[in-house]
Structures are given as C-alpha cells and as structure tokens.
Amino acid sequence: MRVNPIVRFAVERRVTMGMIILGVIVLGWLSLMRLPLEFLPSFSSSNITVMAPYRSSSPEEIERLVVRPLEEALGTINGIDTMSANAGAESARITLSFIDGTDMDMAAVDVRDRVDRARHLLPDDLERVNIWRFQTSDIPVLRFDLSADWPVEQFYDFTESVLQRRLERLEGVAQVEISGIRTPELQVLLDPSRLQAHRVDVRSLVTLLQDSNVNVSAGDIKEGSRKLLVRSVGEFDTPEEIRSLPLNRDGLRLGDVATVVYGLPQQEEFNYLNGREAVTVFVNKTSSANVLAVVDRAKEELEAISRLPEAEGLEYHIYADASRDVRKGLGQLGNAGLIGGLLAIGSMYLFLRRFRTTALVALAIPISIVATFVLMYLMRQAGVVDITLNVVSLAGLMLALGMLVDNSVVVIESIFRHRNELGEDSRTAALHGASEVALPILASTVTTICVFLPLIFLNSGGRFKLYMENIGITVCIVIVASLLVALTVVPMAAVPLLHGQESRPSRFIDRLTGSYGSVLRFTLRHRFLFVLSILGMFAGVIHLFTTIERSFSGRSLERQVVLKVDTPRQYSPEQTAALYEELYALLDARRAELDIADISYSFDRGTGRSRASWRRSRQFDIYLKDEDESELTTGEVRERLRALFPVKAGVDLRIAAGRGRHGSSGIEIELMGDDPVVLGLLSQQVADRLAAMPMIRDVDTSLESGDEEIQVRVSGDRAVQAGLSSRAVAFTVNNALSSRAVSHFKTGEREVELVMQYREEDRETLDQLKNVPVFAAATPLPLGAVAEFEFVAGPRSIERENHLAQVSVSANTADPTASFAAMGMISRMMEEIALPPGYEWSFGRWNRHMQRDQESGLFALLFALPLVYMLMAALFESFTQPLTIMFSVPFALLGVGLVMKFANQPWETMTMLGLIVLLGVVVNNAIVLIDHINYLRLSGLSRTEAIVKGGQHRLRPILITAVTTILGLMPMVAPFLFPQWFGPVEGRAATWAPIGLIIVGGLTTSTFLTLIIIPTIYSLVDDFTLFLKRVVKTV
DSSP states (O other): OOOHHHHHHHHHOOOHHHHHHHHHHHHHHHHHHHHHSSSSSSOOEEEEEEEOOOOOOOOHHHIIIHHHHHHHHHSSTTTEEEEEEEEEEEEEEEEEOOOOOOHHHHHHHHHHHHHTTTTSSSOOOOOEEEEEEEEEGOOSSSSEEEEEEEEEEHHHHHIIIIIIIHHHHTTEEEEEEEEEOOOOOOEEEEHHHHHHHHHHHHHHHHHHHHTTEEEEEEEEEEEEEEEEEEEEEOOOOOOOOHHTEEETTSSSSSSHHHEEEEEEEOOOEEEEEEEEEEEEEEEOOTTSSSSHHHHHHHHHHHHHHTTGGGGGTEEEEEEHHHHHHHHHHHHHHHHHHHHHHHHHHHHHHHHHHHHHHHHHHHHHHHHHHHHHHHHHHHHHHTTTOOBBBBBBHHHHHHHTTTTTHHHHHHHHHHHHHHHTTTTHHHHHHHHHHHHHHHHHOOOHHHHHHHHTGGGGOOOTHHHHHHHHHHHHHHHHHHHHHHHHHHHHHHHHHHHHHHHTTTOOOOHHHHHHHHHHHHHHHHHHHHHHHHHHHHHHHHHHHHHHHHTOOSSSOOBBSSEEEEEEBBBBBTHHHHHHHHHHHHHHHHHHHHHHHEEEEEEEEEEEEBBBOSSSSSOOEEEEEEEOOGGGGGGOOOOHHHHHHHHOOOOOOOOOEEEOOOOOOEEEEEEEEEEESHHHHHHHHHHHHHHHHHHHTTTTEEESSSSOOOOEEEEEEEEHHHHHHHOOOHEEEEEEEHHHHHSSSSEEEOOOSSEEEEEEEEEEGSSSSSHHTTTTTTETTTTEEEGGEEEEEEEEOOOOOOETTTEEEEEEOOOOEEEEEHHHHHHHHHHHHHHHHOTTTEEEEEEEEHHHHHHHHHHHHHHHHHHHHHHHHHHHHHTOOOSHHHHHHHHHHHHHHHHHHHHHHTTTOOBHHHHHHHHHHHHHHHHHHHHHHHHHHHHHHTTTTHHHHHHHHHHHHHHHHHHHHHHHHHHHHHHHHHHHOOOOHOSOOOOOOHHHHHHHHHHHHHHHHHHHHHHHHHHHHHHHHHHHHHHHHHHHHHO
C-alpha cells in the first residue's frame, strides 16, 4: 500500500512532531490571548446619515429650509439606492442607502462635499450638519443610568468633570457619551414692560449682541522681517459685560431691560430608570480593544468613583453590558466543548471498547482546538481574513465542535481495524490505516469548505453574508485544523499507544457488522423494491416541506418590550408625569410575575401621539430577565401586558413592533406620494384593514399628532398702515420667544450658547403674546394690533423617501414565526386598495432586508450544490459516482423536515444557513463509503462483494462520526428540542440553535439511509454507466 508522505513524516519523525505539537500549544495560547475579543463582527454600514439640528422650529419649516435643499444636493451622488428623510420639530435627518459594491469611503467624501456646497442654501443660524456612518464600534459596550439626590448643577458638573473624564482616560475606551444632561447657557431674559417703556426693539437687541461679540481674523501685516497676524477681538468675557452693554446715548444698558443669568435651560425631556430620574451614560471602546477588559476596567472605575467622599449619594445601575453576551458565548463554547468532547469520547469507547484507542480522541480534541486558534491568528495577521472572537464566530466554533473529531475518528477507526482485525503492528497499522483514508477525509474536508464559496458572490452588507462569512470561516478553519491533526498527531500517537495492545474482537460490533452485511445483500437482491421506496420517500419529503411555516424572522426576540404612551392634547406636564408614575407603579408591582429586570421610561413636555420611530420618547422600555432565568417568552409577556393596560379617557397604550436579534420582527408597510394629507388618509385605511386581520396585532402608524400651536397671521393691510412688513413681525415674535442661540459665550472650560428671549412668566398665555411690542419706526404697537391668532393642530413630523412624502404602518404578528404568511396576506390586501395615481407602497426597510437575506441564502444553497458535485467529480474522476453521493442530500432533507416539524421551527435565514452547512457535511459519509468500495474493487473483489465488504468496513466509522457530530451539537440544540427543561427558546443562543438543529436532523436520517440505500444506488448507477459504455461502443 502506498503510504501518504505526511503520515510517514509524522510516524517516523515522532520527536520532531512532538516539538511541533508543543510549539502549536504555546502558539495557540498566545494566539488566543492576542485575538481581538469583540461583541459583534467588524461591520460598516452601507448607509450614511446626515443630521442637522435646528431648535425652536417646525417640521414644515425644517422640510422647506433644510431637508429639500439637502435632498437636491445629495440626490445626484452616484450609487444611491434609496434616500429617506425625516423633518421634525427640532432637527432634520437624511439617510442615504447605497447599492452593494459602493466604495463607502469615497461615498462619505462625496456626501461631505455636497453638504459643504449646499451650506449657503441652509439657514444662517443652522450651526452644524453632522455626517455619520454606522460601524460596529459605535455600539456601546456598556450602558448605565446615573442618579443622585444632589442639586442638578452639582450632579451635572460631577458627571461631566469627574465621571466622564475618568472613564475616558481608561485604556481601551474611545469615548463616553452622556444623554439627558442639559448644557448650561447664558440667558438674556427680557422684561417686555421695560422694553416697551424704554422703546427698545427686540430685533435691534439681537443685532447689537451679535455685532458686539466678535473674534475674527483681520489678515496680517509685515514689520521688518516679521509677519504678524491681526485679529479683531470684541468678545464678551463676563456676564457683567453683557449687562453693561449700552443700548443708547442716554446711559440705558441691557441690564436695565433684561436679566442676564448663567444657568440651565428649561427641562424638556425626562428619563427614568426603575423609578428614579437619571442620565444615561454610554461607553464605547476602541476598535482594537478587548471588550471584556474594557468593561471590567469601566466597572472597577465606576466602583472606585462611587466610593469617593464627594460621590456620596451617587447611584449607578448597569442595564446593558456587551461583555455579558461574550462571556455567555465563551461559557457556552466551553460547556459545549467539554460536554461534546466527553460524549464523543464515550461514544468512541462504546464502539471500540479500547481505552488506548479512545485516548487518541481525547488527545485529538484539545490539539485541534489549539491549532484552530493558531490558524485564526496567523490568517488574521497575514490579512487573509479579518476574523475576531465575537458572538457570531463563537457560535461558529460551537457548531464546528460537533465536526471537530470526524476526521480523527475515521483515521483512528482505520488504524484500529488494521491493528486489531488485520493483525498489523502498531507502526504499520498507523501508516496503512491513516494513508488508506487520507484521500476521503481530504475530500470530505474540501466539500465542507466549498459550500462557503458562494459567499464571495453574495451582496455585501447583508446580514446573511455577515453571518455566513464569520461562521463559515470559523468552521473552515476548525475542520482544516482537524484534518492536519488527524493526519499527523493521531498516527504519531497511535504507534506508542497501540503498541502491545492485544487484538480482541468485539462481539457487539461483529454481530452488528454481520447483520448489516445481510441487510445489504437483501437490498442488492431487491433493488427495484428499494427504488420504489426511494421515490415514495422523495414524495413524502416534498409533502412534508409544504407543511412547514416560512418566516422572514426567527422566533428569537430581544428580551425587551417597548410600550408607547399617547396622551390627550390638554394634558399638562404634571398630568403626564403622574400618568407615567402610575404606569410604572403598575409594572413595578408585577416584576416577579412578568420576569421584569429593569423598567426605563421617558417623556417630554409635549402631548399627543408619539410616532413609532428611532426616537425614544413617550415610551416605556421594559427589559426582561435573561431567558435562562425566566419561564416566560417575550411574546407571553406582551400578551399579559395587554391584559394589564388600564383604560383612561384619551390615553392610548400600545406595544411597538417587536425587535428581533437583528432588527424588527414585525411588519411595516410604507406608503409614498406627493400629499401628506392623502397619505394620512391612506395609512388610516390600511391600519383599519390590518387591525381586522386575526393574525395581526399592535397596528401603528408613523403619523404624529404633535403639540397644539398658535398660528400668528399678519394682516397685510394693518401692517402696511403701521409701516411694518410680515418679515419684521415674524422676526420680532421669533426673537422674543425662540430658544435658538443668537450668539456664543466662552466660559473657562467651554463655549456655551447665548440665548435671548422673554422671561418664562412673560410667555405663558395668549394675552401676553398679543401684547408683544412690535416697533414701527420708534413707535411700539402690540402684536394683536397687526395680527390674528388661530389655534390649530400641531404639525406632524414629515417623512420622505426618494423625494416623496412617506407614511409607514407597522404591526406585529400574533405568532412571531408567521411573518411570511402575514406578508402574503398583506400583499393581497394592498392589491385590493385603489391607490391614487402617483402613489405607491412597499414593505418596510427591515422586511426588504430580510427578504434579501433569504434570497441570498437560496442563491448560496443552489450555488453550493453544483460546486459539491463538480468537486467530487474531479476527486473521483467520474461523472456518475458523484451522483450516487449526491443522493445523501434528499435523504438528509427528510430528517430536516421531521425535526423542524417537531421543534416548530420555521424556514428562515438561520435554517437556510444550517442547510448550507449540512450540504457540506452530509456527503462525507457517502464519500468515505464509496471511496472504500472503489478501493476494494480495484483490489480484485466483485462489485457485490466490494459493496458488502466496503459497507461492513465503513459501518463503524460512519456511525461513530455521525454520533459524535450529533452529540457534539446537542448542547446547542437541546433548548429547542426540550424547552420544558431549558426555558424559553429566546436569546442570542437561540439565534444560532436552528443551524445545529438542521444539521442534527439531516445527519440523523442521512446516516441511516446512506448506509442502507446508497450501496443500492451505487450498483444501479454502475449498471447505468456500463450500459452507456456499451451504447457508445456500438455507436
């Protein structure tokens, strides 16, 4: 027999191999320590967001002055897929989604250039335009709320000057953001009665403040050989300078008509965590930092800060910790490795009944794992892959643990057969046994790798490609490491371990092998009967798959429920606060019943309807306990919450669209057209129809009622008679009431806004508004003399997509796995609605992304099938024998369908990924079997004898590898199969479990049917090949 050179080197140079193994162990430890530990894989979004804050405005004004100019400037950038915009009362947001393959770095440069070129079209007092592109490093690794029973100024100052600075100084921390802190400002609070008494026009005060507060470069001069820069400085240094600012030649100063104070603006938003008002702190790490180390340092620093004498009374509560998921993933990986390894070792002993031989498996497992880390680190350093240890790659490692010992098991069993059954000495058995199976295990490894090749052609940026890359690369590295260990470490270690081991036949294996041989002879004699059974099996598989639900989202939801709260327009801030306190008390009393961990809620001074959007306003965020500490699913908590909602006049409580691990698990319909009023009517019609569907819950629209407003309508005739223009009246009202900065003031540490407006007590009622003095020449007139006042419904935020107005309607499905069926029903419903010309609809962005992911999965699966066939055709140098092996795939589908039906698992993205991995794994048994049958036929046996003998020789390794793979995956899939023991099937672990579930189900049936039916198909295909050869010869 020809001995494989790699095997010969490993067996004959055992000292060298020992040193190599020792080096791999050392390098493996170093590699594990140096591999970046992340929360999620590195990912850069194909979206770019442009944000433009513009306070004290309205959606219509922001749409006209900010959104439309930016849309015109950005709309012609190459590569834009969709452009969506939102105009609110305080800011504008435009999101550009680019097509796949776009150079996002150049796109970001283009966006910045277009914004700069459009800057002159935007309002002069629009201070900044922010451009942002999402990356995984933007996800905070730690989020906590901070509260204290101190004065507000002291609390804010301590948070910014002590806590924020100390956290930002920590190694690995990129930035610390604080939400909920009001920035101090210098306020010039005008007294309208004094303004009128001294005949001071508020418009002239704005101009005076701006002209008196300048610091500009004035060029340069030359004095001899020196070049000196010239700067004109006329800035305010102290608030007293502003108070002393002269208003006329009679000695009137600004302090005579206004109060100048340095303080906090009025609180507009209120944030609470577990009943206490708090600010939220977000900690982001640097891209190269270890997430566990950064979080640990931040926690230690927080504890040290809380022990400071000046921090007495300060409390913090961590409610989001990225390291928790990573630690859980590492723990699950360790448990899966330990449990899976013990199960693999136990099953190996069950079949071989030899301690020494079983010890080879115990040796191969840790060395394969260590070698995996070495390969991961070296490939990362070489720039081949950008792999890190994160929750996705850890899931890939858990998945690969089931396949880790397959190659070693085949080699060990072959060596064992040569040693115990053929009577060879340990050295010869190691050489011959490992060499005999080297080619088939190489072919098995390559087929598993090739199923991941289609990811090269997948659309970039999709969730499916991101997961397939990280899981696929991890699985490929593991099985390559396993192949190297199987061909080197196992035969090397087998020589001393099996030396002197007595050859004892196993009666159990002998009986099993004999019975299997009888079954094979029976099937070969009744081939026609088995062909009919195969056809019937295929028909059953097709029927089974028609009964399985298809879904665009998995059943694994975030352990969080979002409750939106709408209040009547007439609610005061005090009534709103009382309502939220009542709702919190209701939820707080049922923490144990509903498995609630934390309750966060926020509201603002506004009233009316809050839209279902990215803005966290007027809502409760209910965080549930982890799935391993809870007995309720997120869906069950939602149902119980609906039953708890109190009925209050004018108050509407609704649960927002569910959030999955990777986006919305609800359904969203987008309506687009020219007129927002028409869209509002259409959205209500769609919402009513959705609410009538029994499978739809929590219907909501993106329409927002907004606050009630007073519109000041200038009378043209009266204004002209008074010598005023509409612009002069509008600017007077704006300058008197607006909280927009008119200039800036530099303090010792920062630059703050300089805001000028009437005192709060002078801008509370309509009568006060009517009495605002408007100056015509030097004569003041009350505003009511030149204008009319009308109460109207407040403006809604305006949404746009691709230059069209947009309104969205969102909903949840009663069953989270029924999204595909629901979307089909909704499509038929929308076809029945007659949309006006120029109006259109589509499913929401998340729904479109999920559809694209499933299309990518189907493409990868269909692409992988011919790749596997072509690879096996090249290895076997045959067109027909790979067809025999490919029959393993439909055999596997039978088990896939049965286990999905049993576990109530729908078709979704993760099951598609599991099917792709299964395709590469399931053919391995048939490869090992067919290769050995061919070897025996070349040795001189007849076809029938070769089939029977080959099947008997390969029965044990096929059963061992199948059992070890299935048992290795059991820690991953057990919660799906036995939820009564493991709790709700939710959380991040449940996200990956469907992949393992598919492999377990498919491998179970495929192994059994491969052993029974593949030999029969082999003989039929061989007869067909001989028939074709005879036909060709006769022709």
